[in-house]
Amino acid sequence: MAIITKDNIEEVQMRIMHQRFERFSRARWIFVPVLAAVLMMTLIGDRSIWRWGIIGTFAVLSLARLSQVLWSCRKPWSRPHKYREKGSPILAIIPMGCLLIATGGADSPILPIVLVSCFFIGTLSPSRGLTLSFALSAAGLVVLLTLVSALGWIPNLMPALFGGGSHLAQPRALLIAKAVAYMLILMWAAFAASTVRDVFRQMLDEALDARDEVLRGNETHARELTVLSGELAHELKNPLANIKGLAVLVSRDVHGKGSERIEVLQHEITRMEETLQEFLTFSRPLSPLSQEQVDLPRLCQSVVSLHEGMAYARHVTFSVSAPHPVFASCDPRKVKQILINLVQNALDAAPPSSKVEFVLHTAQDGAAHVEIRDHGPGLSEDIRARLFQPGATTKERGTGLGLALARGLARQHGGELSLDNWADGGCVATLRLPGKKEARPREVA
Numbered sequence: 001m002a003i004i005t006k007d008n009i010e011e012v013q014m015r016i017m018h019q020r021f022e023r024f025s026r027a028r029w030i031f032v033p034v035l036a037a038v039l040m041m042t043l044i045g046d047r048s049i050w051r052w053g054i055i056g057t058f059a060v061l062s063l064a065r066l067s068q069v070l071w072s073c074r075k076p077w078s079r080p081h082k083y084r085e086k087g088s089p090i091l092a093i094i095p096m097g098c099l100l101i102a103t104g105g106a107d108s109p110i111l112p113i114v115l116v117s118c119f120f121i122g123t124l125s126p127s128r129g130l131t132l133s134f135a136l137s138a139a140g141l142v143v144l145l146t147l148v149s150a151l152g153w154i155p156n157l158m159p160a161l162f163g164g165g166s167h168l169a170q171p172r173a174l175l176i177a178k179a180v181a182y183m184l185i186l187m188w189a190a191f192a193a194s195t196v197r198d199v200f201r202q203m204l205d206e207a208l209d210a211r212d213e214v215l216r217g218n219e220t221h222a223r224e225l226t227v228l229s230g231e232l233a234h235e236l237k238n239p240l241a242n243i244k245g246l247a248v249l250v251s252r253d254v255h256g257k258g259s260e261r262i263e264v265l266q267h268e269i270t271r272m273e274e275t276l277q278e279f280l281t282f283s284r285p286l287s288p289l290s291q292e293q294v295d296l297p298r299l300c301q302s303v304v305s306l307h308e309g310m311a312y313a314r315h316v317t318f319s320v321s322a323p324h325p326v327f328a329s330c331d332p333r334k335v336k337q338i339l340i341n342l343v344q345n346a347l348d349a350a351p352p353s354s355k356v357e358f359v360l361h362t363a364q365d366g367a368a369h370v371e372i373r374d375h376g377p378g379l380s381e382d383i384r385a386r387l388f389q390p391g392a393t394t395k396e397r398g399t400g401l402g403l404a405l406a407r408g409l410a411r412q413h414g415g416e417l418s419l420d421n422w423a424d425g426g427c428v429a430t431l432r433l434p435g436k437k438e439a440r441p442r443e444v445a
Contacts (some may be wrong), residue, residue, distance in 0.1 A: 032062070038109060038110060042103050042104070042159040042162075046160040054101070097141045100114075105158075107167055118186050121134050122196075128194050139187070149166060150176065240269060247269060292329075293328075294328050296370060296433075297322040297325070299336060300339060300358045300360065302336070303343055304318045310344075314347060316352070318356050318357075326360040326361065326368050327368065330413050337406075342406065347374075349374050350376050365435075367433065371428050371431075375426040378421040378425065388407050410432070410433070
């Protein structure tokens with residue numbers, strides 16, 4: 001579902017109106033047979049060739065239109081909205097006028113259809129001008145039909161079933177009064193339709209304003225929480241460093257089972273420090289880049305070296321594949337931080353006896369691509385929808401900040417980071433960085 005904003009409100013409104021129109025159009029299965037019966041009745045005992053011609057032509061066009069609608073219903077969104085073109089409602093007056101003349105002019109039993117059409121088109125039209133244009137056209141049609149009947153321009157205007165003649169037996173004053181009443185009702189229908197549409201639009205605008213206000217409040221609150229978490233992490237970092245130092249001192253005098261427990265304590269302190277560092281990095285603005293021309297395969301190899309012990313413990317191997325030299329203009333320290341985060345995620349997902357693969361290449365636009373592939377279970381649809389949102393994680397002890405920070409660092413370089421499932425099973429993380437510039441490559445140990 002599309003998100004409604006002030007920029008696309010017209011498009012969303014027309015789409016919703018179109019859906020309602022599709023539901024309302026189902027009434028054609030009741031309306032069409034009744035209208036066909038009325039038209040057939042007007043032809044009973046009537047020998048006017050022009051009436052037979054108009055009704056026959058209308059029947060053929062109606063069947064063609066019905067067939068088109070039935071065919072287009074197979075793909076209801078593949079065609080434009082029928083009221084998007086401003087000329088189409090007004091042009092509908094022409095066949096409607098022919099049908100009314102064929103069934104009795106101002107005394108036609110289907111004349112109320114004009115009123116219903118005016119209100120219906122007024123609620124669906126995108127502007128007041130179109131509604132008013134249709135209402136004025138319909139009023140002009142009523143005036144024309146009244147003149148035809150009152151002045152007897154067509155002697156056999158009335159069908160034989162209704163008694164024949166130019167109009168029903170009634171004073172001209174009554175005929176004119178009925179025409180004036182119809183015009184007033186048409187104007188009222190146009191006004192009522194515009195009012196309904198305006199009320200709907202005003203309600204939608206107010207709802208959007210209220211939603212935007214809530215979102216702005218939530219955004220401000222989120223920023224305050226981010227700053228608060230950064231301050232809290234900073235305040236906890238120093239006492240934690242002291243505890244870590246004391247643990248090192250205590251470990252010198254403790255042996256046996258106590259020494260093993262001190263090692264567990266030191267490991268947990270280190271893990272807490274890493275979590276606090278992630279909070280600090282996420283809550284602070286990104287520091288300026290120190291860009292160099294970096295040999296990416298060598299940088300990836302250095303990241304692999306850092307994780308060989310972890311990979312060995314999990315029976316996972318690494319491979320770095322770069323058919324051609326791949327250089328990027330980037331901050332090697334920050335890119336290394338991105339790669340470390342991606343490799344740790346890949347190792348957590350990789351099953352035993354599998355491989356984590358680095359595949360590097362240069363795209364046609366000159367950008368450097370680094371793909372890190374694992375053979376784990378891949379990404380579920382739920383986590384893919386919120387993958388880079390802070391707090392989104394599948395790990396029991398994960399903070400959910402690593403990928404959000406990694407994408408922020410990639411975009412700071414003018415690049416991008418994406419994760420997706422790949423055909424051979426598992427997940428592939430693709431890091432895109434600006435390509436090589438004319439400068440001497442910097443070697444990274």
